[in-house]
Amino acid sequence: MLLNRRRFLTASLALPLLTACGPPQPLIRVAGIVWVGYEPLFLARELGLLDEESIRLVEMPSNTASLMALASGEVEAATLTLDECLLAREGGLDVRAILVFDDSAGADVIMARPTIRHPAELAGKRIGLEETAAGALMLSKTLEIAGLKPEDVIKVPLTADRQLAAWQENEVDALVSYEPHATQLEALGARRLLDSRAFPGLIVDVLVARRSALEATPATFRALLAGHFAALRHLRQQPWDAATRMAPRMGIAPDAVLAALRGVRLMDVAANRAWLAADPPRLVAAADRVVEIMRANGLIKGPVHTGDLADPRFLPRAT
Incomplete structure (x- = not known):
């Protein structure tokens, strides 16, 4: 049985963070599931674009598990849908969206x-x-x-x-x-x-991180995003090679990987700047719309502040 989302978020906030004792650790842990829109990040690991000494991708069975790991402090960041990010903030987690992976368009x-x-x-x-x-x-x-x-x-x-x-x-x-x-x-x-x-614009996927972790290890988060965008370029320049590398983790054939990718609009650096750094950020407007839909459907009840949700500081320069 799934835990009530508010109960597990509130309870987890009362737990001591794993990084709270001793000196700050340079390692950042990112929870993520198998989802076509997140796969460029895991492709970056496959291509050796992430420093394993400072960045660890933690594979999770579900987004519920990712949320729980983020709430309890087992990870510093997580790949989530925008509505899940809003649930985390409603539950009291001080998280920011530092990357927009994609907008679901059929996947x-x-x-x-x-x-x-x-x-x-x-x-x-x-x-x-x-x-x-x-x-x-x-x-x-x-x-x-x-x-x-x-x-x-x-x-x-x-x-x-x-x-x-x-x-x-x-x-x-x-x-x-x-x-x-x-x-x-x-x-x-x-x-x-x-x-x-x-439902255009309903499901947007983001990388969120605890604000405390972002302030503690900004260079590591910049390196994480740089690796992701390098892998995204590889996917666009050599799609078959990328699909072949992504297929084992996704559990489908390379041609099915390419077909699945057609169901998402992957966001490059320029698109991320529009979503995170514009005035106002496009992500905030999208979040406000999702909050309205969630509230109307009883999926969210408490206040959710979205004004400081988008954090573009860790994006590479647009090319």
Whole structure:
């Protein structure tokens, strides 16, 4: 069972941080899941573009786990969706967004049994989703399109790492999924019912970090972002080589990697400056819209300050 998001964030803030004792450590740990939009960061590790002595990417089974690790101080940074970042801030975490990975444009998907042909046919069905993550937001908008209420469906709390098993064991009729899991589910007979193209600007992926860590090790965070953008350039210049390197971690073939990448708009340095450094930052406007949607759907209740969310100090110079 998933922990209540407010309870685990509030409780975790009461725990001592792992870095609180002794001198500051130069190592920064970044929690991340397998998601097509985050893969350029992990490609940077594969290409040897990250200093392993100062940067460690910590692979997590779900964004819920990433949030918990960030809240408890087990990591200094995490790859999250914008709505998850807002949940963290609502829970009292002083985190800033220092990088925008992507805007989902088809890679977040409602996968369903072949007999379900229309969103309205989700009524009475068991829908697996990660309720502390973007899945709850995606489902809320899908039900809105279908003309259904939350009580019209049966929600099955399910982290991403359990999706394939739950599908194979017939525990669910539909899943709020994303790439590469959506491609893997499709191979098992699931069909794509609806994707994030129906909700432009709803799901944005960001790299967030604790403000204290940013102030303690600014050079390391600059190196982290430089490695990410170098890997992104490699992906654009040598897509097949990059896809071949990314395929094992994603668990799909290189050609499927390239297909999955078409479902996200990856943000280069110039785009990141527009999202983080413009006056006002585009990310803040997007965050305010997401807060309104989340509040309307009961996904967020407390105040969320977004004015200082975007932190562009660690971006490379635009080229």
